[in-house]
Amino acid sequence: MASEWSPGSSSRRTFIKQTTGLAGLTLAPMNQAEPSAPGPTLVQGATELSLRINGRVYSLRAEPRTTLLDALREYLHLTGTKKGCDHGQCGACTVHVDGERITSCLTLAIMQQGKQITTIEGLAKGDQLHPMQEAFLKHDGFQCGYCTPGQIMSAVACIREGHATSDDQCREWMSGNICRCGAYPNILAAIREVASSQ
Structure with missing residues (x-):
């Protein structure tokens, strides 16, 4: 059992050592930096990025902290992907990366290099809408849009x-x-129609 501690009898450091069983150890001063192993090289400032979006390669120069959403909208002017909450909670910025849906506001553009990104602009084939786009029109799956x-x-x-x-x-x-806007029943009808036709 650790010895009894009373205020003023010793330092806080001594108290912690005694109550945690570390009495025989020497603790480094709190303000002294611990030596650490070398970390990864940090990329600072704007850097060259190459993104494959809707089958086309785009080159841009952006900060490493630029989100994929901001790269799409602000740098490449692909504004179909919307910025809603900017916290990954509303889904307005959903895109596909290598076939999987992600919220583009929560991923960095620099992390998506070498991957296939599909935005809403890439769903249609020329003038032919994707079946889901047609179903949304047919079922009024939107109000403000x-x-x-x-x-x-x-x-x-x-x-x-x-x-x-x-x-x-x-x-x-x-x-x-x-x-x-609450268009959920119409959105559901559109999705179920497309799902049943496949």
């Missing part, structure tokens, strides 16, 4: 992932995409 690109990108991924086999399953797997 701000969340629609993210909803469509998530809906396409939801079907591809096999998560649109029932209304409840579809609601669950689309729950990361918020529609502030």
Whole structure:
């Protein structure tokens, strides 16, 4: 058992050593930096990036901390992907990276080099809309339209992932995409129609 400590009898450091069983150890002063192993090289300032988006390679110069969303909108002027909450909570910025849906506001552009990025602009083939885009038009799956690109990108991924086999399953797997206008029944109808046709 550690010896009894009373205020004023010793330093806080002595008290901690005694109560934690570290009495025989020497602790380094708190303000002294510990030697550490060399870390990874830090990239600072703007750097050259190369992103493959919708089958085309784009080159840009941006800070390493630039999000994929900001790279798309501010640097490459691909403004179909929307900035909603900028915290990964609303799904308006959903894109596909190597076939998987992600919120582009939560990933750095520099991390997506060498990957295939698909945005809402890349779904249609020329003048031919993607079946999901057609279904959203048919079922009025939007009102203000701000969340629609993210909803469509998530809906396409939801079907591809096999998560649109029932209304409840579809609601669950689309729950990361918020529609502030409340067009959920129409969005669900659009997704279920496309899912049933595949």
